[in-house]
Amino acid sequence: MNQREKLTKMLLKQGLIRLLKQKNINRINVKELCAEAGLNRSTFYLHYDGVFHLLEELEQEIIGKTKEYLSKIEADNDSIAYIRAFLDHIQKNGDLYTLMLLRSDELSSFPKRLINEVLNNIDNDLRLNVPEQLKDYIYAYLVNGSLSIMQEWIRREFTVSSSEIANLIYSLADSSMQAFMSRNE
Template sequence: MSENMDRRVRMTKALLRDTLAELMAKKPISKISVKELCQEAGVNRGTFYAHYADQYELLRQVELEVIENLKNFLAHYSDDRMPIKEGNLRGILEYARQNADLFTVLLGEQSFQNDLFKLVKLVPFQYETEGWEKTYILDFAISGCLSVLRKWLQEGAPESPGEMAALVLKIIYGGLLSF
């Protein structure tokens, strides 16, 4: 992806990516102008437009990069035909924790959430039944997990990834009222 790029291009994109994340931690992207973003990043405004159409396209690119990372992540861990293993889950949580600031921003974006939904739905689950309820159940579960992840990161990730993985599994396999 970003391997075979000019050093300068990678530097520019990285600067813009990080600066956008910083600014978005303070205010919504709608209040961030390309001008301000470039001044903050120390990048020429013309250079920005050479890569992106606007702030939103930049954000979208960042989202897709992270999705790509997560995809590799899942592919690596789900070799053993057992989806949603504890270690599997813990790995993702650790990755999220390490990039907590960026993740917190991205998890607030609808488009990023949609990508995550699609990503999870690639995992081959097995269901008891095959009725119309199936898709709703899955959506319920994914959305619930993402909400837990978001809350966890917002609180500063006080619990360990292991604890959180155990919690999520307990909810999924034990039910919401198993506490």
């Protein structure tokens, strides 16, 4: 990708982010996005099929950057340190994550996809011990619970430290896992 293409895509993504702060994705059209980005429609259509295509690329970019950031974390088999690093990353990029994790459109699967990626990394790096046939159910529980806690943390503007939230998420997940495992012994 050349510099001009990178700049064009960056301008479109920044324009989309500004518009998403004002309205739901379903109400954003290519014409107003191009006006916001200072580009013409033909330039937009050289790169994207529509606004949702651009949003998908933006979401994938955020997930990719999050995974890249987390891959550099030295967790040393410490789930809490890994979760805290993820939360620190969210807090450091608060405006973007506030927008993307609290977006009100029902079509967005981004929050769950992001949390699922993080949990998959924890599983790959730290080898969570869960029965294979129940793994999807357990992950659904962990993803939804963790996401709800993080969304509440964001809504409250990060008033609780990332360490406390990491400990909360880990403790609730660990307690649930311990209860599950003890019932199945």
